[in-house]
Amino acid sequence: MKLLRDEIEQLIGQALVKAGISGDNWRQMLAPSRDTSQGDLSLPCFPLAKQLSRNPVELAQSIADEISSNPAIGEVSAVGGYLNIKANVNWLAQQVLSGKVRIGDALGTMNSTGRKVLIEHTSANPNGPFHVGRARNAILGDSLVRLHRLFGNEVRAEYYVDDMGKQVAVLAWALANLSKEQVEQTLVGRDPVNPRWSGKADHETVRWYQAAQKMREGENTQAIEDEIGRLVHASEHGDQDVLDQFESAYQPVLDGMLTTLSRLGIDFDTFTKESKFVIDGDVAKLMQRLSEMEIYGEADNGAGYLDLGQRGLKGKTEFFFRRGDGSSLYATRDIAYHMWKWQQSDDLINVLGEDHKLQGKQVAMALTELGERVPEVLFYSFIKLPEGKMSTRKGNVVFMDDLLEEAQAQAATIVRELRPDYSEEKVMEIAEAVGVSAVRFNIIKVSPDKGFTFRWEEALAFEAGSAPFIMYSHTRAHSVMLRCIEAGADVDSIIASEIDYSQQEMPTGIVELLRTIARHNDILDKAVNMRKPHLFAAQLLDLANAYNGFYRDCHILVEGVPNPLYLQVSELARNLLKAGMQGVGIIPIEQM
């Protein structure tokens, strides 16, 4: 709790100096208490006691005695060598309600740090609909974008469009050479397109890609391979006609994919095409520079690589950046892309699947070699299905479109049951918000480096520990506020009013809520700067839970008259919940 720490750190420092401790190593030992029933901050005194050859229990006690009179401190205790400090609740209320807690805005541009951050995420090849596994990147990346904005950074969300290379070439070839009949004939035995998504290009056009892939596995494919090879080669040398053909092939598919993301509340500020760096000559210049490096090596056929083994890379040490025919590779273009990105932002963050770890390392080392900075990368593990790895080929996939439909449908069933008086239109609106939020939250709440298994029951759980739990607390807060207005109270002026916080009684519920609120900014900071969105997800659950406890203990509206303190706290919590929910893509509806 930074709020309390800032207030008392100096005081503790003085007490320690008095006791004979010099230096400030103790500062990093002063940490949030593990169990909040014991305090807000704790200082284990063992190492300090050792330094002074004193009894830690006694040392803790003497510091406690020294600092107990500070108005910010409600309770200090020395227990078994730990100094436990609990904030004075009335002081805390005063601090928290006087604007010391930043609410922020995850959607706007309310910048306070002035730091420019470019976050690249998703960047999926435009060759088929999002399945739940691929969508983890988008959900994680977009949450990072939102959390950075909430924190006050100036963020640009970018999608790197893979518009060249073999995958797009296969798609373009198929569209140019196969009729619908040929495609369906080739794919006999496969599940047809779900009628719900007919006409959606990512579901529809992908059939051509799949058919082509299947044909390539068959006999006598040399002619096809040659033609595809010609397209790849042309695209990698910047042939504009071929690149245009590619674009008209992939763009509808990409649009379909973006429609799915948009339903999840995910969008991008900029799209940058991979071909850009070939066309404008950056890649050629880069390859020239790389071939002049001292760790440059060359294969018999003229292919070029950097020997990263000389820089400590273990395993396969040759990092190829140029083919024998002189063309660039994906990784080469990625380096050029990063150099370009560094020209437009203070910080770079990439969201990548764990399969890109080695590649990420190689690109980072090459960038270092070039005297460039290295981007921060958020790696995530894949989502499996109970049956195993997700694979479109085996039909072992859950499409995000289907998941969202199902989520909405199940949420609608629950809303109809719980609120029989709502109109069908309202039911569907609430269900959509609940469905989307639950799907996002279930992915965002777990640590990115944990691989997890997708299960329908869990993805569609709407109870405590899920997005709807948080949404529900928010609607409670909203509804209380409306009640106050209905009762004729001037909510705005009550919120702006000065209260003598030192005179207020503080039931358990409000105490816990105030402490949770006081931690809010600390956790956002950590979540953003350590790239751990799940920490903030947990904070939102804590906040919702604390709000529920407050709601239980502190009746805001009694006989038509709002309690000013309670209303102020409730409104602060509501605003923090709302902004925080937007920070992870939960939709803060006002009624459910």
Add this chain to the structure above:
RNA sequence: GGGCGUGUAGCAUAGCUGGAUAAUGCAUCGGCCUCCUAAGCCGAAGACCGCGGGUUCAAAUCCUGCCGCGCCCGCCA
């Protein structure tokens, strides 16, 4: 074989820049709607923190060796 990651109650997870009695949800058992939305609240029970060593006043957390699982080790993207 090498590199990286992961292993925590029946299940799913948090905690991993070392600190106290290991936290949360689901499932299980019990209680709460004449009172601001019960998608809620209160309580009970449930853990050799993968296994073995080591460092430390203190280890789920750091080091090390095993074991299980995942990802990667293309002149593919």
